[in-house]
Amino acid sequence: MRTAVLSVIAVVLVLVCGPHAQGTAPASPLTLVTREGRRAVASTILNGQEFIGLDDLAALFQLAVREDALAGGVTVTYKGRTVVAATDQAMASVNGRVVTLPAPIARAGRRLLVPIDFIPRAIAPIYDSPIELRRASRLLIVGNVRVPRVAIRLEAAGPPTRLTLDVVPPLVVSTSFDAGRVLVRVDADALDIATTPAGAGLIDQIRTGDQTTTIAIALNARAGMPRLSTVTTNESARVLVEVPLAAQQETAAPPPPPPVPVPAPPEAPAPLLGTRTAKLQTMVVDAGHGGEDNGVRGPKGTLEKQVTLEAARRLKTLVESRLGVRVVMTRENDRAISLDERNAIANNSKADLFLSLHANASPSASVKGTEVYYLRLDRAGEEARRTAAATELILPVVGGITRPIDIIPWDLAQASHVDASSRFASMLEEELEKRVPAGPRPLQQAPMRVLSGANMPAALVEMAYLTNGEQEQRMKSDEFQGAVVEAIYGAVVRFKTYLEAAPTP
């Protein structure tokens, strides 16, 4: 009898209390950003979903919360506007409109927890001020607060060591140099910095300065006077910091530690697939599309495959005659050729540089201008890039010497060249902007298929928008094609100088 009574009591207790949640803290806290400043907001992970206390939200946003146990729901009110959320369904009614949530409201003891998506989906529509949840950077931005995204990229190859800082949207940025530090101040309320790279090359450290809208870049003792420039477009403000070696060190004979005697290098052997070369001997020019693949068709019928071939031929002539660099074309006539085949031609030619020529298209006929792309790696690509050095094999080659070979998947061959490609793409953008109109996003990083398998620095140039009537006309002209090709030639010359000045690993 006693056992049975105890069982019944246990069941009743379970039913009354319900499945209460026990969560864990997320890896990094959510940060609330308002005009008044920043502060951490507690959240908890339950069943893979991030939750936040409804009482915390009520305090943050001055919400009135009322639980109706009989109806199985919670009513949240703000200035007469209401959200009704069910405790057993992953949905809520926001001012009469139903929105889905990733999970229903949960309980932790006496507290009610809501998924963090409840904030943008349910509270934002009824709230007076804008609310934005940035998951990647763990920021909850409330009010008209300017929090630009800041992407920092460091290229240690050099000297000079190069740091690029992109601020989106473009806000006023000022730079200064004092006591071995470059300070970049952004006229914002806070900054959304995804990742801050570790120091490398002539830059010792990059960190958010004393104020949250300043980035401090500490230079190495060997660094000379940095060159600072800022370019603002409609899309972003870009700060470029170039740090050269100090002048006396560039000219001084031996550095402080005595130089280790190095055996004289043998005559440079032919470059192998996967090796790094420090010379520009062969370049591959890829005329986009061809054969059945016309590419973009202009409003007056001009085909992308025609203009890319014409420009590619001009570029080949110019580079070979003036620079003495061998140019291999992926196609010399109007024929179809797969993207893999284009990469194969470049890799088999042991080319040191790959350039793909294209003409652009937009859903609006008003867009015009030239744009340059280099490869953006996805997770697999970044992984390949990181492991390339770790899996480097030292193989013997002709002449009794050895050579390091990077082991990297064929279709991610570009992964180990992205830094050099970024440099080449920047040079292309700068040279093109001197001669032809720039597009809305003159320099972009994107997952371009024709670049991913190229085992050398590579970029893609969209010469102009064929969908723009005026640019279609100009693109066929000798004058325009000549200007584009001269600009590309200028970038190739600069890249050649850069390659030959860079130390061979």
Add this chain to the structure above:
Amino acid sequence: MSRTRWLQVGGIVLVFAAAAWIASSVLERVVSPVAVPSTAPAPAAPAASVPHIIATLYYGTPDGQALAAVKREVPLGEGPREQGRQILESELEDAPAPYLSLIPRGTTLRAFYITDRGDAFVDLSVEASTLHPGGSTHELLTVYAIVNAVTANLTSIERVQILIDGRQADTLAGHVDLRRPFERDTVLVRETKGTQ
């Protein structure tokens, strides 16, 4: 059987019944976390006969330079997979003025499915590729309109792979690599206000 025995049997039966009830309610949540029973009244349900959600869809901005995030009403689907299908069907429709369509007209959704790892697959008909006008810019806008429409509205999905006619494809029109799944990217997005 004594009265005590009866009470013990009754207690055990009650325990089993309660355990079964708890198990079934937990299972229901695990299997279909967003499922909405069609007969149960939604809290403060809208007056419209067809339940809907407000989803963020992506179109070309009127100047053709970026993606516009536009709030639109989309029929409520039962579970993430059905909801994703409804969102994509709406995304494939013509863009509301003044926005620009980025997916070729005539493209249909062949299938939409989600793996256990949270990867979604969007299988489009061949028109998405054969009727695409090309160009890196247009192609990037098309791809990220689809990827962002899925990831912005279905928060459990982290990556989206686009298939053409049931198969993995190289590109839509010769530029953007479709061989691997994409994550949400808002670099091309320009925020807009209001609901269409």
